[in-house]
Amino acid sequence: MALARTIENEAPVIALRNLTVAYPRYGGEPRTALAGIDLAIDAGEMVGLVGEAGAGKTLLARTIMDAIPGDGRLVCGEMDYRGAPISRIGRDDSPVRPGRDIAMIVSNPRNELNPVLTVGTQITNVIRHHLRLGKAEARERALQMLRAVAIPDPERRLDAWPHELSGGMAQRVVIAIALACNPGLVISDDATSALDVTVQRQVLDLFKALVEDKGVAALLITRDIAVTAHYCDRIVILYDGEVVEDAPRKAFFDRPHHPYSVLLMAAFAHSVSLRRQWTAAPLKTAASPACRFAERCVRRQPRCIAEAPALRDVAPGRRVRCHFPVEAVA
Template sequence: MHPEIAAATRDPAVLSARSDAILAIRGLSVSYPVYGTEAVRAIRELDLSIARGEILGLVGESGSGKTTLARAIMGLLARPGRIDAGSVTFDGRDLRAMPEDALRAIRGKDIAMVIPNPRGELDPLVTVGRQIATVARAHLDIARDKSDELALEMLKAVQIPDPKRRFNAYPHELSGGMAQRVVMAMSLVCSPKFIISDDATSGLDVTVQAQILDLLRNLVRSHQTAMMFITRDIGITAHFCDRVAVIYAGEIVELAPTVRFFENPMHPYSVMLLAAFAHNPRLREKWHKPLASQIRAGTTGCPYAPRCVHVEDQCRGTRPALLELEPGHFVRCLVPVVRPT
C-alpha cells in the first residue's frame, strides 16, 4: 500500500456526521435482483453527506448508479430495485423509517427533483402557471390567489420572458429551454431545502444549457438550498459545484472540494475522465455508453482494476477503502496518482 494511504486514517463517515449536513447517507447498498442471475449491485456501501447550501456534483458514466442513488434518497427506486442496507438522514430525520405519507409530504416540498425531458413532467392539458400554483397549494397552506401570485413570481425568477402571458401558456407552446425553466420553477416554488438535479440539462443545446445552469445556481445560492447535481459531464462541475464526487460502479471513488479535485485528481479513473474531456471527443462519446461490465454481488477487489492503467496485483484481490489523503479529499485507490509538490 502507498505510504500516504497508510497514513490516512480519517473515516469518511466523519464527513457524514457533520453537524451542518442537510443530507447524510451511511452505508447505503442498493441492488436490482434479476431473475435467474446474480443481482446487480448498483450502489455499494456508500457514505456521503451534503451540507446546507452546498452544491455537490455527482459525476459518473452511464450505468454507474447516479439515478439509482437519487431515487434511493427519494424513496422512489424503480422496480425491482431495493435498499439492502444503510440509512438516509434528511434534516435530522431517518427517511427510511418514515411512513409513505410522511415521505410524500417531504417530496416536492423539502426535497425536489429536476430531471430531463421537461415535457414529460408537465401536464399537456394544464397551463404552466396553474401547474406551478398547484404544486405550491399542495404543499403550502395558502389560498388560490396567493399560489397564483407565487407561481408568477417563480416564472419571473426563472426568467421566462413576458411571464404574465406565459402563465396561461400550455406546455406545447414553449421551447425546450423554456419548458425546462418551468420545471425548475415547479421544483423551487416551495423553497425546498434540498434539490436533486439528475442530468437535467443534457438534452438542451449548449448555450441554453449554460443559461439554465447559471440560473439554477443563482436560485439555489440565493435560497441557501443544497443540491446534488448529477451529470456525466465532468467539465460542468468545475464552474458549478462546491465539491465533486466521482462514482464508479456504485462506489464513490473520489470526493474533494472542486478546486482541489481539478488541481490534484488522485484516482486513476478521475484522471482518465479529465483527460478524456479535455482532449478527446471520441472518448467523451464512449463515456456516455452504459458500463459494459456490471458489478455482481460476489465481486472482490477494485471494480476499476480491469480498466485501470495503474493496476497492480493487490488491486485485484483487495477492495480499497475511501480514505482522506488531504483535508476533505477522499480517494478509493491502493495506488493513487501522487504528483510531486
C-alpha cells in the first residue's frame, strides 16, 4: 500500500494459486506441508508471513525459489510473475531467474557469505552474472549498493572480508546483494531474528525504506508478530501449511478474526489469566479433526471436526479460514 499501483489493473509482482507441496511418508499417505496457498504481492507492498516453527514459512519461500528441500514435491499450483505464468523459475528457458528477479535473504548472514571472498567480489559476481556488466561497471554498482544500505566507508568495505564485519553489517551486505539486480520480489526469511534489538530495528528501517523506494514486492517471513505490526502492509498467518488469515495491517491488529491469530497476540500479552482463556484443553477424539487448528482452538465446535473450513472473504482484502471467527463485538 506504501506505493499505490502506478497503473490501474497492473498485475501483482507475484501471484501464487493453490500451491501445494507434499512430502512422501513411508507406508502412508504423503504429508501435505503446504496446502493450497493463495497469495499475491504487489509492487512496493510488504507482506508479513507469520507462523510457528514447522508451519511451512521457509518451505513456501523455497518453493517460490524452486528449491524445495528434501524429497518434497510440488503437487499442484501455479505461479505468476508480473502476470506471466512461470512453471519453474530455475529452468534454463524460464525468463524469471532466481537471484535476479526473485531474491532471498536468510537469517545468519555470516553463513550466507563466502568466507574466502571479499565483500566486493561477492557483490560484483552476482551483478556480472545476472546483468552481464563489465568489471568496472559492476564494481561501481556494488559501491552504489553499499551506499544504499548505509554501510559507512563503502570504498574500504568493498575489499573487506566477511569475518571483519559485525552481524548487522554482514546482513546489510546480504541485503545489498539481494537488491543489486533490481529484483521484483525480495523474500526475507527471518533475516533479522539473529540480530540484537537495536540493530534489528536499524536493519528493518533500512529494508523498509529500500522496498518503498525501489517499488519492490517484499515477503517478510517471521515468527515475531511484533515485527509485522510495524513494518508490513499486510499480515498473512500460516498454520500447519495453510493460510488461516490474511488482512491489512490496521484491520488485523484492531481485530484479529482467526482464533490462532488471537492466540499469537495472547502469547505477547502481559496477563496470565487472559492468556489461559485462549489456551485450549486437549481434544479427546482420536480421529484427526478436519480443521487443522481444532486441537488447539478454544472456539471449536463439532462442526470443526467434521468439516474443514475454507479460506473465505469476510471484508475487502480480508480472508479467514474459520467456521467461527472472532467477530468484532462492541
